Amino acid sequence: MAKPGLPQGTRDFGPEVVRKRQYIFNTIRSVFELYGFQPLETPAMENLDTLMGKYGEEGDKLIFKILNNGLDNPDKHQQARADFEKVLEGKNVKGLTERALKYDLTIPFARYVAMNHGQLTFPFKRYQIQPVWRADRPQKGRYREFYQCDADIVGSNALLNEVELANIYNDVFTQLGVTGFELRINSRKLLAALAAFCGGAEKMIDITVAIDKLDKIGLDKVKEELAQRGLNNEQIDTIEKYLAITGSNEDKLEQISALLGHLEIGRKGIEELETVNRQSAIDNLVIDFTLARGLNYYTGIIFEAKAPATVKIGSIGGGGRYDDLTGLFGVPNIPGVGISFGVDRIYDVMEELKLFPEGVYTGTQVLFFNLGAEESKTAFATMQNLRKQGVRCELYHEAAKMNKQFNYAEKKNIGFVVIIGSQEIQSNTGVVKNLKTGAQETLPLADLTNKLFI
Template sequence: MSKPSIPQGTRDFSPVVVRKRQYILNTLRDIFELYGFQPLETPAMENLVTLTGKYGEEGDRLIFKILNNGLHEKKEQDKVKLNEEWDKVLSRPYSSPVVTERALRYDLTIPFARYVVMNQNELAFPFRRYQMQPVWRADRPQAGRYREFWQCDADVVGSTSLINEAELLCIYQSAFHQLQIPVKIKINSRKLLAALAELCGTPEKMIDITVALDKLDKIGWDGVTKELRERGIEDAGIEQISKVISITGDNQAKLEQLSTLMANTPIGLEGIGELSTSLSYYSGLADAGWGGTIEVDISLARGLNYYTGVIVEVVCDSDKVKMGSIGGGGRYDDLTGLFGLKGLSGVGVSFGIDRIYDVLEQLDAFPAQLASGAKVMLVNFGGENERYAISVLKQLRDAGVAAELYPDVAKFDKQMKYANKRAMAYVILPGDEEREKQLVSLKNFATGAQQMITLQECVDLLK
């Protein structure tokens, strides 16, 4: 028999990892609920036609498709047709519904849009939903990139109020504050990027400009200049861009300078106004004691084909951590239009669960007690002592203390080895003396210190 394995790019989550992941998900869930967001879960399988064409050509390639069942039970005369369909699978990326009509969820956004359209008559708009589920992509696996990974999204659809932008910024602030991750939230507007392209005299080149600008961190201004030239921006335009991205100061100072530089572009002034209003709502809602920063950053780009207003991105702001963005989002105008429901504006943010996990590991910021689960094990000395141990076990659990009894009457060393491997904080030794005196001996596994105490004292100590 060959050794069992799991598919490339997938992971088993061991107990310690599950607990740490639950810690992240529970922290986020509690915040979403506090902010009045509603949970949604959609099926892992969607109809392939729901997903196809929504993620670009590359996305279509990476969708995991599910083979229709019962193909081998088809009648002989149907097999000619099946073979024709098979040819389609081999020759086109879009496959054939006779061979595959279902596929695995590729993100949470398209299923959300599909759900909203299907349930538009029952939903209360504005609809504020959060969703935390795995998605699957047939990407080439590499460090930090998996074929099964979790997404976590929060969106508000059916409202154009900038209070929504502010609420989502507060959710970011609150989440990273509670998770104790120092972050910088970058904020921009697609409208400022459009205005920038107008200032260059090339409104049609907005995407070229932003793709180049997006690399500022990596290749510096000289690199960006070179790329802008290659993309056909004139020197006068580059001069304009240089002025805009050179603005300094706090957010208010930046917005004032932008108002001057973009005084003649209505779309720019609109974007500046929206940023200003969002930040003003935000400062009314946010926690003043928060350590993180929020910063207007005109070079922030993010999936331009999709967003239409404010865009945001979160990066970890610590020397100890090297990591790309751990969250991002923005306003979009017509997501549900893909499925026939026009004119429903929305704004959303997502949390990169796997990256947040890695950041917490690097910062050593997971709560210590997540490691072991039950923190006390009762040693099993058998016979009368086993019966006594069981009564102690029951009373500990009745008091809410997570506890376990070693189930077999094994050698003491073997039982202690188990307790050690399970990272137990304490063991209880219910032997003859303890049973006769109706006491428990509690041993601190780290220090080796041992004391014989009443059960109530033991409960108080363990709680």
């Protein structure tokens, strides 16, 4: 018999972990709702042609493709086997796989808008909290199955949207207690201007893919990669000057104006950054010209939320403007902008920094002891009254020794126990014990209310 196990890069979540994750989800969801976003869900899998070609050469490699049905069909078995052998040889076999697990929530959202744009009210503001899958190498903070929490606005060019998304990041992380995070922003228009300055728009993808690796491989390796991608020494020197810009946000804007402000698309990118920097008024907003985000569909402001430096996790969110994403699906001219929260990484940050409030761990608030048939009958009726008041409670499943029931309450981190024995039935009372303080008192059953167990 095979030993039970999990696919690499996936995890089970026990009750305590689920409660902590729900705390993060609920915090993010409540902020999304405050800003007027509506919920949406899309399927776990999409048609392969919906996803391929949308994430850049690096991203496309990480899409989990789903094998078509047929291996359990005797008529198709032999052909499916033969096709799969061809795939192992590096050949592309049409019809072997036509679907894939979704890589992110943005492209499926664009597909949804393209299919339903006639019925939507624009600007359309949606949020989505669902799992996505990437065939990545698992490591700390990086998994093959993980949740994303996205907020997107489509049908509006206003920079007000970018300002609000920046404030959503700030509000969420402030409510979660994640102080020390940085919200980094750049404009893809500046990267387009840099590409134009270094030989033409066709250099854009080569430059952004290389720059996006700066944190991982360092400047020298980035320069090597740029050379391998066909850029000459003069062009690489210009990119190095671009990457070397430092100082306050205002200093950086002044320096980038000197380098790229003579190009129209460069001026537009600078104006965007100036507006978001000025209007968002967030202390930890950092203009970062090294930020590239290697996704081809971004066209304007891009975001990356960085975890506090002490936890060494890196990005905990990102996004940007994608002014013609639905054009990929035959519905052009619907501008959009969106952000995503990396919940799994946020969880790791909060766990390491011990930021979860104590109440998050609490499931059952009150355990009613089971001391026999008549006693449990009274206990059950009392428990049901408390449940109607919103008190989370349970009755021990069988009559057992008091020590066993106390141990059960302690292991489940239950704060209170209520003991109703034969004497208590006669007097219509119950013994209430606070397991955290040790305090104990006998109270009329009618006085057991939600206020008592807070």
